[in-house]
Amino acid sequence: MTDLLKIDGLDVEFPTRRGTVKAARGVSLTVSPGEVLGLVGESGAGKSTIGNAIIDLLEAPGRVSAGSILFEGEELRGRNEAEMRRIRGDRIGMIFQDPQTSLNPLMTVGAQLVETIEKTNDLSATKAEERAIELLEQVGITEAKARLQAYPHQFSGGMRQRVVIALALAGDPDLIIADEPTTALDVSIQAQILDLIKQLCRQRELGVIIVTHDIGVIANIADRVAVMYRGEVVETGDVAQILGAPEHEYTKSLIAAVPRADRKLDRFSSVDYIEGGTKPFQRIDIQTHWLGKSLHDRRSGAAIEVENLGLSFVLQKSVLKRNRKMLQAVDDVTFTVAEGETFGLVGESGSGKSTVARLIAGLYRPDAGNIRVIGQDVVSSPRSAAAREARRALQMIFQDPYSSLNSRMRVLDIVAEPIRFYKLTSSEAETRKIVGDLLDHVGLGAKAALRYPHEFSGGQRQRISIARALASRPRILICDEPTSALDVSVQATILNLLKDLQQELGLTMLFISHDLPVVRQMCDRIAVMRHGRICEVSETETLFSAPEHEYSRHLLDLMPRMDLLGSARA
Amino acid sequence: MLFFILKRLSQSILVMAIVSAVSFSLFNFVGDPVNNMVGQDATREQRVEIRQQLGLDDPVLTQYTRFLGNMLQGDFGLSYRIKRPVDELIFERLPATLELVFVSAIIALLVGITMGVYTGIRRKSWASRAILSISLVGVSLPTFIIGIALIYIFAVHLRWLPSSGRSGTVDLGWWKTSLLTVDGWRAIILPAITLSLFQLTLILRLVRAEMLEVMQTDFIKFARARGLSERAINFRHALRNTLVPVITIIGINIGGLIAFSVITETVFQWPGTGLMFIQAVDFVDVPIMAAYLVFVALLFVLINLVVDILYFVVDPRIRLGD
Missing domain, CATH: 3.40.50.300 (P-loop containing nucleotide triphosphate hydrolases)
Incomplete structure (x- = not known):
């Protein structure tokens, strides 16, 4: 299978007054069509940075300083804004974490869908509306036609995330980057949304990158996993291998720290793989204090x-x-x-x-x-x-x-x-x-x-x-x-x-x-x-x-x- | 929504009741009206007669009720100085002030919002920096200095525009407008700009701050990630989301324009209600002062009511009440 996306030796840096911070160092990843790649790591590991770097939406003053991003065989680095705009939405879709904030509160869901469809498909307004209804139905929203007139606040969190997914799919992209798509949702909704993403991935032969800190999400949806730690990918592999037999020390301790649902333990095992370590601290004697x-x-x-x-x-x-x-x-x-x-x-x-x-x-x-x-x-x-x-x-x-x-x-x-x-x-x-x-x-x-x-x-x-x-x-x-x-x-x-x-x-x-x-x-x-x-x-x-x-x-x-x-x- | 408007309306009535009480108390606490009306050499009998005519010997409550009743019928009594009905005087002068306020509000809104959006989007361009620096002048210099400076430059030095007064008015029967003639426009430009400058900078800075905040939100980022054009992002998504706080300020500001017009009208000798008020203060013409107070309060209350209703139009979350 050819790679849909191939990232090679990617460096992202943020120049600050106190020197340059490297948010990603030598990151290499591949995604194939119809495959879900889980990008897992703790906050600050640089996993969202990778997603933003792919569609060239890094927060200022961040920039890609080395490496290549090949998408369907074409280099994405060094494109100008107009070219990137044709890629965003049309060929690479993005889903964000919080459905409460990723929709414009003052526009109806229909208007947001239609504007996106018009931009990505060159359809007339009536055609675009039909397509909007189709999309909403595909992501599992019932009575789609009536719902077009509704504002985002009239949807529940899970429904809103479905709308976000419909928006990301509007341009019929080949790659979806989902940045913590279920973190803000309840467990039952989370399961539904993950199922939906997985199903869309299979049906449409989409490549999906799921960025998350949640090992549970990875276990449920990912085919392959890349583990990030401090801007580097420390381990890549099959989901079963990474979760079942991790090789890198960091992955091992990260997985060990996931609270167990199957058995009660005295203490939580913590991630002991911390570079530099923490200082032991003075505890007081409770009896006399x-x-x-x-x-x-x-x-x-x-x-x-x-x-x-x-x-x-x-x-x-x-x-x-x-x-x-x-x-x-x-x-x-x-x-x-x-x-x-x-x-x-x-x-x-x-x-x-x-x-x-x-x-x-x-x-x-x-x-x-x-x-x-x-x-x-x-x-x-x-x-x-x-x-x-x-x-x-x-x-x-x-x-x-x-x-x-x-x-x-x-x-x-x-x-x-x-x-x-x-x-x-x-x-x-x-x-x-x-x-x-x-x-x-x-x-x-x-x-x-x-x-x-x-x-x-x-x-x-x-x-x-x-x-x-x-x-x-x-x-x-x-x-x-x-x-x-x-x-x-x-x-x-x-x-x-x-x-x-x-x-x-x-x-x-x-x-x-x-x-x-x-x-x-x-x-x-x-x-x-x-x-x-x-x-x-x-x-x-x-x-x-x-x-x-x-x-x-x-x-x-x-x-x-x-x-x-x-x-x-x- | 009806519930909400009724609530606001009852609050407005309360405000007006308080203001009318304050303006009524002017009659009793600011100078002796009889002294203001008659000359130094008036006899005691003349004074007593006038007191009775004006009803000043009645109990305070009776006087207040009479005042309220008259006020509701638009009757504010006779001006002490000009000896003409106050409501007539105000309505004569009102078109001048309202036109001035209207033109300067339009200038403040158009220029303020445009520049606010521009400086919000092109945060780092030299033009934005220049606009922001100059806008500081608008906030920090008092209105009368700006007015005098404008008169000096455009009327005295360049001789492009008249320095004061209102000209080129056309009588429409119920309204004397100066907006239909070139002369009228030439006369209104300087005072309108002077009056608008403070509000303009305020709106500019507010829109800019709101734009900067909105540009950081997730839905703007998501709109970018969908590949929408800059124009759609800036105007369809960002600008409208900045409007709710901007509308609030504009509501207060238009009231402010009317209040500030006192100074501008004095500087430009603009024959509006503000100038009339200042002259009334000079002569302790209490009926005019009281009427003006009630009148300005009424405008404030009405404008704020309109602003509250505008919220519904702009923000569906308020409109639909969840």
Whole structure:
């Protein structure tokens, strides 16, 4: 088979004030028609750069400095803008990560399709519209004709990604570059979109490059895999070989770090293949330290009790009650979390799991039901001293490490804020000492205190969030998708840190996630949520081996199949 | 949408009620109206008589109700100085001001948006840099200095345009316009440019900032990846997405144009309501001041209402209410 795309010795560099950064070094890849090539690596590995370099849309000031990109035997490097425009869309299509942002919100889906079809096919307006309907039907959108008049915000995330795919297919390209096409989607939608891409690839003899950080996606869709690490392709091969018997050390540790869905382990194996390595950090002695002060007055019993909790949001306002559209976000939810337990809440987006967390943390007030935190009713008298004390004992760690820290505050002040607010120390000097200790303990080092959040990576920021949560000496941590914005290797270290802290401090954890393998490793018991209701509450191992509820079974079926990974990590 | 407009309308009424109360209080707190009307040598009896005529001895609430009732019928009383009905005076002067504001708003919009788009797209060209540097002048120099400078250059030095006043008006019966004659246009150009300069730079900078932001979004990148032409990307995709914040500012700004016209009209001796207001302040002609206050507030409120409705037209997400 001839190569559709052949990249040879590609170098991409970004000249900056402090010197030139090489985002890709000597990258060589090939893609054949009808083949899916998975380009896998962690953030910053340069995998998206390769995709952008192919269609000459590198972010300024990036440029290709060496190597060749042969597409159907023609060199793509050094083409002018007009020539590239004829290649983009017509011969190479691209799909981006976030369907929420890759469509113009002010234009109807039909108008966006028609303009693209007119450009790529030289069709008249009516013909283009017929073609648009055809395309939408091909990507599995029903009632395509009516949907042409709809705006992007009237589609769900998965449907929007289908529209994006239809747009990418509009010019009948031979190669599709999909940059993290399913990262922003739910598991069930993810499976559908991957199926669609694979099916289109086979039917149309398309070459597909899937850029992703998710080994599960690779296992499901790729025929061949190229593993990238720091701008270089470290290993290329068949998907079965790469996942089953990786040769390079980095690939081995990357695959080992993928949380296992099949078996519960004590700790997550982390990616130890890190050039330069990390410094070991000073941990404090909990028994004697300020942080462990309340360790001894732990009691047994329920840490969080939630009874018949309900909350609805108004979707559409109206004076008349019957015209109002309401969303029952949380509907009759009841569960109890015992002290020292890790309780998992799983479900797809929109299932109400985060809303439950926010209700417990007091960020929303429930319409119905009751919440008790360490035996204290926090709903009926939220301003009482006892409720305040209960809230101090309950802290939250949020999903997005970028927006959950105030970028104008130093790390010192971020972590010290709960200590100062609850007046937990006698002097400012003691506060600063404790902040330093906390930062040491979470593996950042006390020196981080004087810096600002933007100087840290996602994983480091999440450590700051954890230090901030610990600063009020909590007994309960609510972790709302704490690692879903992070790379696999970073995820493993953060989850290990949370596990360690829980054991040392006897913390109770409410762990919210859509990632079943992670939940299996973290939690003692799990509640499965759907449409604001709890489907089932089970012991973790029971849920994974013998799920009771139909929806739990459905979710488990959707877990990426990892059987290929078996031999490598036994 | 009806719900939304009704809500805005009730807010507007509240604003107008507050403004009318403030303008009413002018009568009682700014000078003694009787002193302003009669000469130094008026007798005590004359003064008492005038007080009674004006109803100044009635309780405050009665006076306010009367004021409101009259106002709703368009009656703002007699000017203390000219002794003519205020509403007549305002309507005489209104066309001049509105035409000035209209022409300068058009200049500000056309030039501001065009240059904003240009500097947003060709970020690094020397022309963009030049436009941005010059635009700083527009923001930082006060209107009257720009006006005087323009008069000096174009009227005194080059003698191309008249230095002040309004000429070439055509009476349409209900409206005296100066936009139908060459003379009229020659007279309006300088004050209109002076008035528009500040708004123009504001719009320019806003459109530019919004363009830069929109150009970074995923949907622009995706449009590029589909091979769409630069023109389609810049105008069909980018420009419209910059418009929502721009419309907000324009709404506030057109109100601002009316308010700023006071200075411009004074500099150019433009016979509009602004100039009338300044003269009224000089003579403590309270009825004119009060009426002008109510009138400007009404314009602000109306413009903002129109702006809110425009959101619906531009952004389908608001229009369809999800």
